[in-house]
Amino acid sequence: MEKTLKISKIREGTVIDHIPAGKALKVLDILNIYENNSISIGIRVLSNKIEYKDVIKIENRFLEKIELDKISLLAPSATISIIKNYVIIEKFSVDMPSKIKGILKCTNQNCITNSGEPVKSEFSIISKKPLVVKCIYCKREMKENEVTDNI
Amino acid sequence: MLKNKSLVSISDLSDDDLNNVFLEADKMLDYINSSKKLDIMGSKILATLFYEPSTRTRLSFESAMQRLGGSTISMADSKTSSVSKGETLADTIRIIESYSDIIVIRHPLEGAAFLASKFSSKPVINAGDGSGEHPTQTLVDLYTIKKELGEINNKKITIMGDLKYGRTVHSLLMALTRYNVDVTLVSPENLRLSDYVYNELKNKLNITISDSLEKYINDTDVLYVTRLQKERFTDKNEYSKLIGSYRITAKETEKMKNNSIIMHPLPRVDEISPEVDSTDKAKYFKQASYGIPVRMALISMIAGD
Numbered sequence: 155m156e157k158t159l160k161i162s163k164i165r166e167g168t169v170i171d172h173i174p175a176g177k178a179l180k181v182l183d184i185l186n187i188y189e190n191n192s193i194s195i196g197i198r199v200l201s202n203k204i205e206y207k208d209v210i211k212i213e214n215r216f217l218e219k220i221e222l223d224k225i226s227l228l229a230p231s232a233t234i235s236i237i238k239n240y241v242i243i244e245k246f247s248v249d250m251p252s253k254i255k256g257i258l259k260c261t262n263q264n265c266i267t268n269s270g271e272p273v274k275s276e277f278s279i280i281s282k283k284p285l286v287v288k289c290i291y292c293k294r295e296m297k298e299n300e301v302t303d304n305i
Numbered sequence: 306m307l308k309n310k311s312l313v314s315i316s317d318l319s320d321d322d323l324n325n326v327f328l329e330a331d332k333m334l335d336y337i338n339s340s341k342k343l344d345i346m347g348s349k350i351l352a353t354l355f356y357e358p359s360t361r362t363r364l365s366f367e368s369a370m371q372r373l374g375g376s377t378i379s380m381a382d383s384k385t386s387s388v389s390k391g392e393t394l395a396d397t398i399r400i401i402e403s404y405s406d407i408i409v410i411r412h413p414l415e416g417a418a419f420l421a422s423k424f425s426s427k428p429v430i431n432a433g434d435g436s437g438e439h440p441t442q443t444l445v446d447l448y449t450i451k452k453e454l455g456e457i458n459n460k461k462i463t464i465m466g467d468l469k470y471g472r473t474v475h476s477l478l479m480a481l482t483r484y485n486v487d488v489t490l491v492s493p494e495n496l497r498l499s500d501y502v503y504n505e506l507k508n509k510l511n512i513t514i515s516d517s518l519e520k521y522i523n524d525t526d527v528l529y530v531t532r533l534q535k536e537r538f539t540d541k542n543e544y545s546k547l548i549g550s551y552r553i554t555a556k557e558t559e560k561m562k563n564n565s566i567i568m569h570p571l572p573r574v575d576e577i578s579p580e581v582d583s584t585d586k587a588k589y590f591k592q593a594s595y596g597i598p599v600r601m602a603l604i605s606m607i608a609g610d
């Protein structure tokens with residue numbers, strides 16, 4: 155059996171690897187994709203002999219900080235590889251920022267950040283695993299599934 | 306040190322801050338009793354911004370400021386002011402801060418006071434933000450226990466009523482984590498503390514949860530009663546049924562031990578019957594009166610020279 159992924163190589167772009175199985179579409183959802191970005195997605199591909207993962211490959215696109223921050227919340231285990239001329243020139247794990255600013259909507263409808271004030275939402279991280287964040291305005295906590303649904 | 310600091314949450318205060326506020330409140334109480342005219346806040350202005358109806362909280366801040374010799378301005382009813390024209394809170398604050406030296410705000414949304422404090426270069430005091438916090442009420446509650454029972458530590462405190470929506474209760478519980486106390490929470494099941502509040506407290510405070518007062522009343526030092534709001538019940542018969550079992554009458558006060566007290570943030574509706582008022586247990590009016598020295602202490606420590 156062939157061990158390598160059956161996704162064609164990209165010349166220049168980004169590979170988001172080790173996304174928890176099943177989360178690729180969610181990750182794709184928060185990326186800014188343009189017309190020249192061809193994308194291949196592997197869903198539930200075998201990562202080693204026992205575990206499955208998702209992989210996304212995007213041509214001609216290098217991720218911005220805000221996208222990386224969002225990915226760190228959706229898929230903390232993800233690794234990012236930057237490809238130039240078919241080779242990986244840089245590889246790193248996503249890193250959860252200590253402050254989550256402007257990328258998450260507070261689930262508390264009664265929170266002042268949901269009422270049109272000129273502020274960005276802001277959360278502190280209470281726990282990384284399991285993920286729990288806390289709105290610095292209304293002090294409400296959000297768990298992983300709420301975070302995923304409100305990015 | 307509280308000078309020029311905002312008070313959004315009771316957790317903004319250190320243990321020393323709390324003690325200093327209480328010491329200062331004692332002094333203010335002496336001034337009030339001596340009817341001496343104070344001029345601590347002579348040239349200063351306190352602005353009250355109340356986006357929600359309130360009578361006593363606002364009056365007590367204004368009274369406190371005026372007793373300190375300062376003056377007060379306040380926003381007209383939010384229905385007739387710029388609020389109804391859609392101005393953001395951030396803009397309102399940036400204007401009001403130039404009109405005053407300290408701002409007191411009550412707002413229906415959680416986090417409003419924190420937002421105000423971020424936009425204001427003048428100190429902001431939270432007088433209630435939605436179901437969030439109401440720290441000055443908490444200071445008054447703690448001060449009342451201290452004044453009436455000598456100290457807060459080692460007391461058995463039973464809190465009864467609407468524990469889910471009452472911000473008074475959340476702030477009070479948060480503050481009680483600083484002391485060595487036993488807390489019993491008595492409420493109908495649908496009005497129990499919400500999980501997110503409970504989870505935050507459970508490791509820091511010795512809490513017992515119950516739906517019956519009977520078992521705890523004779524061993525309680527402080528019985529803190531809050532209002533069961535009719536609006537929270539979809540079934541009005543359910544409310545009528547519950548209010549019967551959550552009403553404090555003379556019969557309950559007889560079961561209470563010597564030197565125990567009954568408190569209530571007021572306004573009360575049916576939950577404490579008027580016959581209780583004349584018993585030596587009833588301290589809720591006293592509690593309301595402590596609102597003045599405590600707020601005087603706070604205002605002078607934050608915005609005094």
Ligand SMILES: Nc1ncnc2c1ncn2[C@@H]1O[C@H](COP(=O)(O)OP(=O)(O)O)[C@@H](O)[C@H]1O
Binds near residue numbers: 359433472474534
């Ligand atoms: N169901 C409740 N349980 C506990 N406290 C409550 C409840 N409803 C209101 N309060 C508190 O009672 C106090 C007084 O009510 P409020 O409407 O603010 O009038 P005021 O401004 O005249 O004090 C406030 O501290 C408020 O937070």
Ligand SMILES: [Zn+2]
Binds near residue numbers: 265266267289294
């Ligand atoms: Zn919030």
